[in-house]
Every structure is written in C-alpha cells, then in structure tokens.
Amino acid sequence: FNALSADDAMRLVEVDDLIGGQGWFDVTQYRMDPPGGTSMHWSRLIDAPLAGLILLLKPLLGMSGARAVILYFWPALLFAIALALVAAIARQMCNNATVMLTAVALGVLSLPALVHFRAGAIDHHNAQIVLLLALVLMTIQIERSTVKAALGGLAMSLSLAIGIEMLPALTAIAIAISGLFIWRGAAVARQVGAFGGGLAASSLLLAPALLPLSSLAAPVCDTFGGPVLLLTVGGGIVLMIMVGIDRYRSTLRMRVASGVALATVLAGSFLASFSGCIASPFGHLDPIVVSLWVNNIGEAISFTRMLQLFPEKMAAYHAFPMVTIGLAVMALIRSNPAERFRWIVAISALAALVGFGLLQLRGLAAASILAAPVFVASLAVLWPRLASGPMLLLVSAVASPYSLDVAGISAKPMLDAIFKPEQIGDLSPCRSLSDVASLKRLPKGRVMAPIDLGPAILAETNHEVFAGPYHRNNDGNTAFLKLMLAPLPTAHRILSDRRVDYVVTCSAAPDQKIIKLAPEGLEARLGRGETPDFLEPIDLGPGAKISAWRLRK
Helix, strand or coil, X not given: CCCCCHHHXXXXXXXXXXXXXXXXXXXXXXXXXXXXXXXXXXXXXXXXXXXXXXXXXXXXXXXXXXXXXXXXXXXXXXXXXXXXXXXXXXXXXXXXXXXXXXXXXXHHCCHHHHHHHCCCCCCCHHHHHXXXXXXXXXXXXXXXXXXXXXXXXXXXXXXHHHCCCCHHHHHHHHHHHHHHHHHHHHHHHHHHHHHHXXXXXXXXXXXXXXXXXXXXXXCCCCXXXXXXXXXXXXXXXXXXXXHHHHHHCCCHHHHHHHHHHHHHHHHHHHHHHHHHHHCCCCCCCCHHHHXXXXXXXXXXXXXXXXXXXXXXXXHHHHHHHHHHHXXXXXXXXXXXXXXXXXXXXXXXXXXXXXXXXXXXXXXXXXXXXXXXXXHHHHHHHHCHHHHHCCHHHHHHHHHCHHHHHHHHHXXXXXXXXXXXXCCCXXXXXXXXXXXXXXXXXXXXXXXXXXXXXXXHHHHHCCCEECCCCCCCCHHHHHXXXXXXHCCHHHHHHHHHHCCCCEEEECCCCCXXXXXXXXXXXXXHXXXXXXXXXXXXXXXXXXXXXXXXXXXXX
C-alpha cells in the first residue's frame, strides 16, 4: 500500500505484532536496532481498534484483504466524525444551517489537516484532531451541561493517552475553564467540578489499562506516563478543590488565591518530580542525528525555516488560522455576555496551536480544521447578511487553505525571487512498501537502510533494521549515519561489529547531505557506483529504486 507514510507503516507493524501475540504492555519494537530493540512511545489506544477490526474482517477477506480495507476505512471514518464535529461546533457558535454546511465545506478544504485523513493514515494524528474537536465542542457547552463538562475531561485525557502533540491546545483550554470558574464562581461550579472529576477519573482509569504499574513513576516525558498523569489527575483535583473551597467562601478574591496557590503546588510538584521534562526532547540525541535527521523533519520545521524552504506554503498553513483568530476576537467583542466563553475557548485553542505552529509545523493541521467552524461563525456574527445566502460559502472558499495554497503555488516564481528559498530537492522517491518489496526474497537478516525507509522494510519484510524516524532510536540512527559517513575501513568495522547482513540505499536519490559532508564516505562511494570489496551487490531486478549489498562474511 504505497500511500503509507513512515509512521503509518510503523503503526501497521505495531498492530501486526499485537495480533501476533506481543504483550499489551510491551511496546518495544524488537526488529528495530537489534538485538535489544527500541521502546516505542506510541499508545495501544490506536493499536487496539485497528487490530480488532482486522481480526473481525480476517475470516471474510483474509489477512491482507482485512488490512487493506482498514487502511481505507479507518481514516475515512475519523474524517466523517471530524466533519460532524465541525458542523456541531459551528451550530453551537451560530445556530444556522447555512453556517453549519459552509463550515463542513471549509473543513474539507482545510488542506494542512487533510494529509492526516488520506487513505492509509493510521498513525495517530487524525484521532488526536478528532478528540480536540470533541473537547472544544464539549467545552463550549460547559456552562449549560454537567455531563458534557465531564465528557470534555474524558476527551482531554484520551487525547493525552494517545500522545502529547496537542498539549499546547489542551493546556490553553484548561486555563480557559479555570478562568471561567474564577470569574463566575458558583454559577459554573458544578460543571467545572465535573470537568475536573472527568479528567482525573478517566486518567486514573486509563493508566492501569495502558501502563504497567511499575512504570508509573518513570520520568517518561514524550508519552502518557507519570508526568502526564501528575498534570491530568493533579489538574482535575485542583479544579475540584477550588470548587469545594468556593462553597464555603464564594468570593472572587478567594477563587484567585486558591487557584494561584493550588496551581503553584501542582507546578512545584511536577518540577520536583520530573524536572527533566522541561528540557529539549532531542537533547539526548547524538549531534549527528540532530543535524542530519531532526533538523530536516518536515512536520517539525519552524515558521522561519518554512519561510526559507517553502514561502509559497506560508499562506495556506499560517494565514488562515491567524485571520480566524482576528475575526473571532471581533466576534467575541460583539457577542452577548452569555455567549462569550465559547469564543474564548475557540480563540485560546487556536492561539495555542498557531503559537505551536510557529515552532513546529505539525500544530497547524489541527489549527486549520478547528478554524473552519470558527471562521464561518465569526463571519456570520460580524456580517449577519452573509449567513443567509451563498456569499458565505463563496467567501469561505476563497479564504480557505486550499485556495491560499493554489494562490501560493501560482505566485511561486515571484516569491522565489523575493525570498530566494533554499533548494533542498524533492522528497526521496524511496519511501513506499513497493520500493522495498524486492527485499522479501532475501533470507532474513539485519539491514542498514535510510532512516525513513526503516518502517517500510519492517512492514513489508521479516528483516530487522537499525534506523527508523523516531527520537528514541538514537543508537540505531547514529549507527546508520556514522556508517554512511565513514571511510571504507571504518564502515567495514561498523558493519562487522553490528553483525549487519545487508546495506540498502536509495539509488534513485542518494543522500546529498551525507555526500557533501563525507565525499569519500560509504554513501558517496556507493552513490558513484563503487563497490567496496567487503560488499557484494544484490540484483533486485529492473526498475528498482533501491540498491542492496550483502556483507561478505
């Protein structure tokens, strides 16, 4: 299935391992960086439904057929849910059928988010986007429903149990809820308490379901574990304590004092217990891995880096949510006091995602689709006549990320002349399962292959790989990069020490960054067609995008 990204392929490997009998709490990928393997930071909350659906369909379609159906069905299902949530958010913010339908259409045109709902997208980003939309929907109704407040707490803990990518937006929403209680007090005490209770209780239930008890105190900062639990359970309890104190003395000053005091205790406890979590997530990596891999991860590039590389994409990714925030602030000012909190929630979440997007591009996917209902509702509130005619759809379509992307591509020659972007070349053509399918006929062995190709090899073959695009795999990635940079004697020693059986490169596009750093290294020599005497070429057939060599024993 050639639409799979590296992360999608890795998720498929995890699901296959779970179906094959690997333990529920064991998330080690034993075929990456042998012989010890690499501990993954992904959640079984995504593995479980995928594995269950595959097992359900397997008697009817066979294993390969069931996998193929799920690769289409899962992202399509989540996209349908996401669009339903977009419509529901638009309805809550402006109860108008035209606004709802236009918001859905704009959601379909939210280009940065669409990549996470294409066929084959099974990693975890789409599920997190859906849970963020659900959280926003529940939270904007928190003043009116205790049940929906508790469901909002559940959505937040589920999102964090899957991954921490949405943490900036979740934090902003939690702060907005705390501010609501401080400002309004008893009028929303029951709902805010329900949100805190839902957040704490669901986190406490998810912990033993996903984590072995022995790991709860471990300083695991990149996934659901002790640090996240301290914040979710502690944060939920803080809200409930604030509500309890307010019952005995309900004043604004007391709510402010109790909130500040309890938040200080929570923050202090976190820093005392898990101070390492505020350090750089890539601080433990070998500098060569940071230089040649981390700094070139597409979804992690910053605003300034994107301006250097892809100025034509800036409007489609950054402009739409930024404009939406401005319109939402204007709608907030104009709205009735009873409606203001819903705008505050939307603005807070969007601002957090946009701010995160300035540091890492990945924050803008969720911002794009969340902005869809907020943008349309803002237009309807600010210019009511738009809400009753086709002009609302026309304005939304023109301002959509899709239209902005088309405009950016059209203006690319002019933008290139202004910004003079760096030329980084096209994406590697070696990235799909079919590109590595020819390796299946080789006896099982250990493979040194490019970092982004590792998951495809794991998914398509029974080989083991050293490199893979995950920050926990520092050892395997370092070994691969040092191998490709090394002169021939050193390369031979690395291959022998690691007991490597095969070396694989993308012959269709050798890594120019490595070649530039080491013109006489292994990557450069193999790219020039030179074969060291310790490697034996393997014929992979005509049209192969990869080249492979067997280590001479």
